Amino acid sequence: MQRGMMANGENATGLILAADGRPLKQSLARALRLQKLRALALIAPLLIFILVTFAAPIADMLFRSVENSIVPDTLPLTVQALADWDETSGEPPGEAVFVALHQDLLAAVAAKAHTRVGSRLNYEKTGLASLLRKTGRRVKRMAEDGNLAAQFAKIHKDWVNPEIWAVIKRFSGNYTSGYFLNSIDTRLGADGIEAKPENERIYIFLFERTLLLSVAITVACLLIGYPVAFLLATLPMRTSNVLMILVLLPFWTSLLVRTSAWKVLLQQQGVINDTLVFLGLIADDARLAMINNQTGTIIAMTHILLPFMILPLYSVMRTIPPSYMRAARSLGATDWTAFWRVYFPQSVPGIGAGAILVFILAIGYYITPELVGGTSGTFISNRIAYHISSSLNWGLAAALGVILLVVVLLLYWLYDKIIGIDNVKLG
Amino acid sequence: MRLRTFLAAGAVVSAAMAGAAQAQDMTIVSWGGAYSASQMNAYHKPYMEMNPGLNIINDESGAEAVAKLRAMAEAGNTTWDVVDVVASDAIRLCDEGLALEIDPDAMLAPAPDGTPASKDFGDFLVTPCFIPQIVYSTTFGYRTDMVGDTPPKDVCAVFDLETYPGKRSLEKRPINNMEWALMCDGVAMEDIYDMLATEEGQARAFAKLDTIKDQVVWWSAGADTPQLLADGEVVIGSTYNGRLFKLIEEDKQPVAMLWDGQVFDLDGWIIPANLSEERKERALHYIRFATDTQRLADQAKYISYGPARASSAPLVGKHATLGIDMAPHMPNEPTNMSNTLLYNYEFWADYRDDIDAKFQTWLAK
Numbered sequence: 001m002q003r004g005m006m007a008n009g010e011n012a013t014g015l016i017l018a019a020d021g022r023p024l025k026q027s028l029a030r031a032l033r034l035q036k037l038r039a040l041a042l043i044a045p046l047l048i049f050i051l052v053t054f055a056a057p058i059a060d061m062l063f064r065s066v067e068n069s070i071v072p073d074t075l076p077l078t079v080q081a082l083a084d085w086d087e088t089s090g091e092p093p094g095e096a097v098f099v100a101l102h103q104d105l106l107a108a109v110a111a112k113a114h115t116r117v118g119s120r121l122n123y124e125k126t127g128l129a130s131l132l133r134k135t136g137r138r139v140k141r142m143a144e145d146g147n148l149a150a151q152f153a154k155i156h157k158d159w160v161n162p163e164i165w166a167v168i169k170r171f172s173g174n175y176t177s178g179y180f181l182n183s184i185d186t187r188l189g190a191d192g193i194e195a196k197p198e199n200e201r202i203y204i205f206l207f208e209r210t211l212l213l214s215v216a217i218t219v220a221c222l223l224i225g226y227p228v229a230f231l232l233a234t235l236p237m238r239t240s241n242v243l244m245i246l247v248l249l250p251f252w253t254s255l256l257v258r259t260s261a262w263k264v265l266l267q268q269q270g271v272i273n274d275t276l277v278f279l280g281l282i283a284d285d286a287r288l289a290m291i292n293n294q295t296g297t298i299i300a301m302t303h304i305l306l307p308f309m310i311l312p313l314y315s316v317m318r319t320i321p322p323s324y325m326r327a328a329r330s331l332g333a334t335d336w337t338a339f340w341r342v343y344f345p346q347s348v349p350g351i352g353a354g355a356i357l358v359f360i361l362a363i364g365y366y367i368t369p370e371l372v373g374g375t376s377g378t379f380i381s382n383r384i385a386y387h388i389s390s391s392l393n394w395g396l397a398a399a400l401g402v403i404l405l406v407v408v409l410l411l412y413w414l415y416d417k418i419i420g421i422d423n424v425k426l427g
Numbered sequence: 428m429r430l431r432t433f434l435a436a437g438a439v440v441s442a443a444m445a446g447a448a449q450a451q452d453m454t455i456v457s458w459g460g461a462y463s464a465s466q467m468n469a470y471h472k473p474y475m476e477m478n479p480g481l482n483i484i485n486d487e488s489g490a491e492a493v494a495k496l497r498a499m500a501e502a503g504n505t506t507w508d509v510v511d512v513v514a515s516d517a518i519r520l521c522d523e524g525l526a527l528e529i530d531p532d533a534m535l536a537p538a539p540d541g542t543p544a545s546k547d548f549g550d551f552l553v554t555p556c557f558i559p560q561i562v563y564s565t566t567f568g569y570r571t572d573m574v575g576d577t578p579p580k581d582v583c584a585v586f587d588l589e590t591y592p593g594k595r596s597l598e599k600r601p602i603n604n605m606e607w608a609l610m611c612d613g614v615a616m617e618d619i620y621d622m623l624a625t626e627e628g629q630a631r632a633f634a635k636l637d638t639i640k641d642q643v644v645w646w647s648a649g650a651d652t653p654q655l656l657a658d659g660e661v662v663i664g665s666t667y668n669g670r671l672f673k674l675i676e677e678d679k680q681p682v683a684m685l686w687d688g689q690v691f692d693l694d695g696w697i698i699p700a701n702l703s704e705e706r707k708e709r710a711l712h713y714i715r716f717a718t719d720t721q722r723l724a725d726q727a728k729y730i731s732y733g734p735a736r737a738s739s740a741p742l743v744g745k746h747a748t749l750g751i752d753m754a755p756h757m758p759n760e761p762t763n764m765s766n767t768l769l770y771n772y773e774f775w776a777d778y779r780d781d782i783d784a785k786f787q788t789w790l791a792k
Contacts, residue, residue, distance in 0.1 A: 115522030126781040130773055133522065202788040209791075268594075269659050292644055375599070375645055375790040383787070389494040391780060392519065 062405075065398035068176035071168070074117040075104040079172040087166040087190070092159070098148040105139040114139075123393060124178060124187070125167040131158050166190060179399035203380070203400065207407070210379045213297060214362040220302040221309040221358045222351065229313035229350070234322070244314075251307040259371050262300040266291040266372075292374030300372045305361055309354035316350030316425050349425035356415065356424065360408055380404060451481050453709060457511040459487030460650075461673060465729035466511075468747070470717040477716075481709075493520060496699060500525050505699045508710045511560070514553050514693040515772050521556035522776075526697040527707065528555040534711055536719040538738035547720070547736045551693055553772055558718055559695040559735035561726065564758035564767070565603050566689035568656055568671040569663040571681045581766070582688025583611035585663055586639055596652045596664030599645035601786035602775055603665070603690050606768055608635035610688060616766075620774045629782060633789050645790070656682050668758050672731035676749060676756075686763040692770040693735060733757040 018027040040047075072079050077100035085093040108114040118132030135155050142151050152159035170188055171178060178188060185201040186193050195201070228247065232240045250258060265271045273287045282288065290296060320343060328338035366381040373379070380400060387397035415421065455471070457463045463485055471483045486507065488495060493516045499505045512520065520526040529535070531552060535544035545552065551559040569579055574591055584591050585607065597604050609619050609628065612635045622628030644661055646652055652666035653674045668689065674680050696718070698710045716722065723734035724742035731753060734740060743754050754760055758767075 112524035116524065119519070119522060122777065123780055127777050129522075130777045133776075199788055200784045202784065202791055205788075205791055267658065267660055370647065389491045391783065392493060392497065393780065 061394075062398050062402050064395050065179050065402050066175045066177070067395065068120075068171060068178070069174050070113075070117055070120050071172050072174055074108050074113045075101065075168075075172070077101075078104050078168070082165065082169045082172065085165065085169065087162065087169055090162055092149070092162050093165055095146070095149055097165075098152055098159075099144065101152070102139065102142060102144065102148050105136060109136045109139055119392075121167065121171060123182070123396070124171055125164065127158065128164070128167070131156055131164070135159075176395075179395040180402075182396055183399040183403055203383070206378075206380045206383060207403070210363055210381070210404075211407070213294065213301075213377070213379070214359050216298055217301050217305060217362045218309075218355050218359045220298060221306055222355060224302065225306055225309035225313055225354065226347075226351075229310045229317055232310070232314045233317035233320075247307055247310050250303070255304060255367060256371075258304055259300055259368050262296070262303070262372060263291060266296060266299065291372050292377075294373070294377040296372040296374065297369050297377030297379075300368050301362060301365060304368060305358045308357045308361060312353040312357065312425070313347065313350040316353070317347055320346045349423050352415075352419055352424040356412070359411075363408060364404065452484055453481060453508045453706075453713065454484045454486050454506060455509045455511070455713075456486040456489055456492055456507050458489035461730055462669070462732075463487060465726050466717075468729050469726040470713075470722055473722075474713060474716055483713075492516070496520065496525055497523065500699070500701065505701060507699055508702065508706055509713060510697050510699065511694065512697055514551075514557055514559070514695065515770065515775060517557035517695065517697050518554045518772055518776060520697055521554045525700055526556035527700050527702070529558055529698075531558075534715065536715050538720050538736065540738070542738060547738050549737065551695075551735050553693065556697050557693075557695050558697070558714055559693050560718060560723065561694050561732035562691055562735055562757075562759050563694060563732045564668045564689035564691050565598070565665055566668050566671070566758070567663055567665050567685040568652070568674065568682045569685060570656060570659060570661075571683050573659070573662045578683065579663065579685060580687065582607055582685065584685070585665075586611045586635065588639060588642060591662055593662035594642050594644050594655075594660060595639065596644040596646050596655050596661045596666075598665060599647045599790070601782045602770070602779075604636060605629070605632040605782065605786075606690065607688060608632040610768075611635060616768070619768070620771050623774070623782070624778065629785060633785070636789075656680065668756075669731050672756050676746075676751065686758075687766050688768070689758060689763070689766075690768045690770055691758060694732075695735065727753050727757065731756040733759040 016024040018024045020027070078097060081097040081100040082093060085097060105114055108117065114132050114136040115129070118129040118136075121132070122129035135152070138155055142148065149160065158164050181187050181193060183203050185196050185204050187196055228243075232243055232247070235243065263270070267273070268287045268289065270291075272290065273282075276282045277284050277287065290299070324342050324346070325338050328342045329335070333341065363379075364381055365379060366385055369377055369379045370382050370385070373382070381404070384397045384400050384404070387393045387400070412421075455466075457466055467485065471485070475481060475483055489511055492510050492512055496505070496507065496510065499507070517526065521528070531544040531548065535548075535558065537543050538547045548559050551562070553559075567579075567582060567585065569584070569591075571578065573593060577590060579587075579591060585595055585597075605623055606619055609622055609632050610616065612631060614622050614628075614631075623632065644655060644664075646655070646664070646666070649667050649670055652661070652664035653670050655661045655664055656674060657678070657680050663685075668684070671682065671684050675682050675684060696714055698707065698714065702710065718736075720736055720738045721742065723736050724739040724744070726732070727734055727739075727743045728745070728747045734743065740754075740757075740759070743757065745751060746753055755762070757763070
């Protein structure tokens, strides 16, 4: 009996063996691993493409939100010498620090890095950019005569201002929390983290506004899109196809063209105001302000994002058998009850998909708010764009980007907790 | 997110383009529109005729030039040869080591009478990397049919809601607006920047801007104000003088120019740092030609920006198609210069981030 089983591929330890004599479990795992590798190899081109062209650049950009190596790299000796200086003493650092600074600056000027470190530190303390530029021009003419502190002070009195040195010391690490603190309207002061003065607090306000307006746009899209999708799903094919083209046509039109068209319609001397004045509904000197404010942003973005709501709604509604509604009615339900108790619950997955799509697109929108948002309708993304392309403060832009990304992921997670992501259907 | 992907995609596309480019292609980056056209006519065409086999590619991404140049330098693949930037950006690029330092007397052509380039350009050589090209100004235009019988004479009309009711357009940034606000709040011209460097001075400027805040349309592209004026959306608005010239003289709109309180700024060339020796030589050869006295004067035939060389001013002639004298339309024409400011590069390099944060907060509230 025992011998017979051994012959069937079981060894003395009781493991089942495969044909080649290896344990079956191992052999099976190996086959599965090979299969997985083969599958991975098949998607490898796409995976590598996404990693190289999408994930890596984003990760690199996001990393800038904490990177600060420019200060210790450009002023290594000064940073070292500053370690011994007590910033609470109220005195500027001693001669040793100035000797180190002189040497650092000589090297930095040769490499043209002193102005870069100046721009970096100017984000934390206004005036450091010109201080370093000015000093860089004269540093070659200075002599190490044992009194460099006085020579630096002669170039600019800020060099003997302990506050300036405290800032340099505070931002001398390889990594900094400066950009993140800045993007939540705080800063690293002498006594730790402190709120910025009232007249410089902007980012939290902008994040809130971005979220609020995005919610408003999502709701507007849902209110307008739901009846349209319902109509599309219930009309006979021939009519609904024509309607579908009307939905898709603006979808295929350039974003800029559609946004500019809204300008023509909504501005104070525009088509809508002209018509209202002509009809006598409003006075000529009381034309409505519908653009360059929040109203403009909401109207234009609702229009632009509407197809992203209608299409998932439509494809979900197509799958709801019309017989359910008929059954409800034949059992005595009113039209409203039949809709609300039978039809609507089945369309919820479409609402979920559409709402997520519209909301996430809206939160990162940039061109439309810039063009029609004026001052009260711009988003946080407009500030990010400004810091990328205009102020060149990429660290701050990266920090704002990280926060925006985290907020979106957080909302996604919340959505999954409350409604469940399985409940989202695109058709 | 979108922007970053866009930047990354842009870098990939430019890299691909560089691979395809011929040895004799030269990419010149400028602002597009009428401005690029004027450069094409005054510089590129004659230069290409003189140098057959060389092909100038006109790239119109001037508005993002600084950010893109930085991204290219970080990627180690700069595909641009010559870039047109405003002076403040030239200073930043020079500060960051992204632009080539120029020795004006050795690399630029002297004036016809032998004056060395450094003297001919004079104070306009604001940074060692910058080769000045034009003087332009940011100034105001107003609708002649919306101001009644009392057309505005000075820049403070912008703040005068009683005499000139209606919307006005201002650029969505603190630069220039802060200066005008203080100027019209009674601060003497020479004290403006000392004032702006203090918290009280900034508060004072914002208080002045507050008086017109709800009547302001904020613009971010140079074409906005001309469009707003043409549509009658605003009574008065700031923009670049060349845009107003086109609106008034070419498009014949009922708009007039206000030279009072104009803020001068400079625009010119930089050559990216770290070009190969061969490309650097080619770029310098082009620059020497394109910034000589006659070429700078020629550009004024096509657009109403003043040549940056002193020796070019007497050579400014008539507009190429309209046939009108261009000299009176130059921002640096003496009769237009009774009350002017020069963009303070040093000040804004320091205070840009600080005041901009306050400005944006003020705008949002």
